[in-house]
Amino acid sequence: xxxxxxxxxxxxxxxxxxxxxxxxxxxxxxxxxxxxxxxxxxxxxxxxxxxxxxxxxxxxxxxxxxxxxxxxxxxxxxxxxxxxxxxxxxxxxxxxxxxxxxxxxxxxxxxxxxxxxxxxxxxxxxxxxxxxxxxxxxxxxxxxxxxxxxxxxxxxxxxxxxxxxxxxxxxxxxxxxxxxxxxxxxxxxxxxxxxxxxxxxxxxxxxxxxxxxxxxxxxxxxxxxxxxxxxxxxxxxxxxxxxxx
Numbered sequence: 705x706x707x708x709x710x711x712x713x714x715x716x717x718x719x720x721x722x723x724x725x726x727x728x729x730x731x732x733x734x735x736x737x738x739x740x741x742x743x744x745x746x747x748x749x750x751x752x753x754x755x756x757x758x759x760x761x762x763x764x765x766x767x768x769x770x771x772x773x774x775x776x777x778x779x780x781x782x783x784x785x786x787x788x789x790x791x792x793x794x795x796x797x798x799x800x801x802x803x804x805x806x807x808x809x810x811x812x813x814x815x816x817x818x819x820x821x822x823x824x825x826x827x828x829x830x831x832x833x834x835x836x837x838x839x840x841x842x843x844x845x846x847x848x849x850x851x852x853x854x855x856x857x858x859x860x861x862x863x864x865x866x867x868x869x870x871x872x873x874x875x876x877x878x879x880x881x882x883x884x885x886x887x888x889x890x891x892x893x894x895x896x897x898x899x900x901x902x903x904x905x906x907x908x909x910x911x912x913x914x915x916x917x918x919x920x921x922x923x924x925x926x927x928x929x930x931x932x933x934x935x936x937x938x939x940x941x942x943x944x945x946x947x948x949x
Contacts, residue, residue: 705729705730705759705760705761705762706729706730706731707727707728707729707730707756707759707760708727708728708730709725709726709727709728709752709755709756709759710725710726711723711724711725711726712724712725712726712766712812714766714768714808714809714812715808715812716804716805716808717804717807717808718804721772722768722769722770722772722805722808722809723747723768723769723772723776723777724747724766724767724768724769724809724812725747725751725752725755725766725767725769726755726764726765726766726767727752727755727756727758727759727764727765728759728763728764728765728818729759729760729762729763729764732762733764733818733819734817734818734819734820735762735763735764735818735819735820736762736763736764736819736820736822736823736824736944736948736949737763737764737765737766737810737813737814737816737819737820737822737823737824738758738763738764738765738766738813738823738824738825738826738944738948739765739766739767739768739806739809739810739813739823739824739825739826739827739838739844740754740755740758740765740766740767740825740826740827740831741767741768741770741806741825741826741827741828741830741831741832741834741835741838742767742768742769742770742827742828742830742831743790743828743829743830743831743919743922744780744787744790744791744793744794744829744830745779745780745781745782745786745790746769746771746775746777746778746779746780746790747767747768747769747779748779748780748781749779749924750922750923750924751767751828751831752767754767754826754828755767757937758826761941761944763824763944763948764813764816764818764819766809766812766813768805768808768809770797770802770805770806770834771793772805773796773801774793774796775789775793778793782922782924782925782926794830797830797861797862798861798862798864799837799860799861799862799864799865799867800862800864801862802834802837802861803837803838803841803842806825806834806837806838806841806842807841807842810823810825810838810842810843810844820948822845822947822948822949823843823844823845823948824844824845824846824847824848824876824943824944824947824948825838825839825842825844825846825847825848826847826848826849826850826940827849827850827852828850828851828919828921828922829850829851829852829853829918829919830852830853830854831850831852832849832850832851832852832853832855832880832881833849833852833853833854833855833861833867834852835847835848835849835850835852836849836852836855836867836878836880837867837870839874839876839878840867840870840871840873840874841870841873843875843876844876845876845877845947845948846876846877846878846879846943846944846946846947846948847874847876847877847878847879848878848879848881848939848940848943848944849878849879849880849881850881850921850936851881851882851883851886851888851889851918851919851920851921852880852889853888853889853918854867855867855868855893855897856868856893856896856897868896868897868900869900871897871900871901871903871904871906872904874901874904874906874908876907876947877907877908877943877946877947878901878906878907878908878909879908879909879910879911879939879940879943880894880897880901880908880909880910880911881910881911881913881921881936881939882894882910882911882912882913883912883913883915883916883917883918883920883927883929883932884912884913884914884915884916885914885915885916885917886916886917886918887918888918889918894910894912897910898910909939911935911936911939913929913931913932913935913936915929915931915932916929916932917929920932920933920936921933921936921937
């Protein structure tokens with residue numbers, strides 16, 4: 705599908721804006737919307753590529769820059785320096801501000817003439833955490849969280865309420881994807897998330913790719929695992945096709 709892309713400014717509650725990268729089908733519509741939440745490396749080439757892949761499936765896709773308070777527009781590489789800077793920025797995130805940004809991104813999509821009332825979310829690493837948090841604190845219809853770290857941490861980002869403790873607020877369907885070799889998200893963390901979703905009666909699916917490590921979906925990282933990435937992408941497409949149509 706032919707797409708067009710652009711940089712956008714997303715209005716924030718209380719004033720100010722947050723930058724974003726938008727990709728959409730070049731024709732037809734209106735289309736469902738999908739928010740693509742970045743890793744700690746910013747809205748870099750990989751996240752722009754994912755955003756474009758989502759758009760080619762028939763969605764208006766938006767990658768918001770939720771580091772806009774600390775390092776607006778930053779793009780980091782998958783090296784030691786990029787990791788160090790990304791972790792520094794990660795540690796400055798605050799849950800209540802993340803929620804403001806997630807709600808702003810969803811509202812921005814819903815406010816466009818070329819977007820239907822159906823909006824989903826996906827994200828990677830801290831963006832996977834952001835996806836889970838958005839599922840709890842916004843009205844997205846579907847969410848696909850890739851290796852979301854820190855979801856079970858208590859307290860949560862910025863010393864606020866834990867994200868897993870918000871699970872009962874989820875109203876849409878959520879898919880959580882993890883790597884079995886991911887030391888950042890050990891099996892007991894996955895088990896805690898699984899139990900929270902089950903206890904809340906959430907419409908959910910958890911998939912653990914045993915051979916895969918953290919970052920397995922990113923073909924620019926040494927931990928890329930092609931078979932797991934392909935299967936995960938198929939599951940995400942099926943989720944969005946079922947829930948956002």
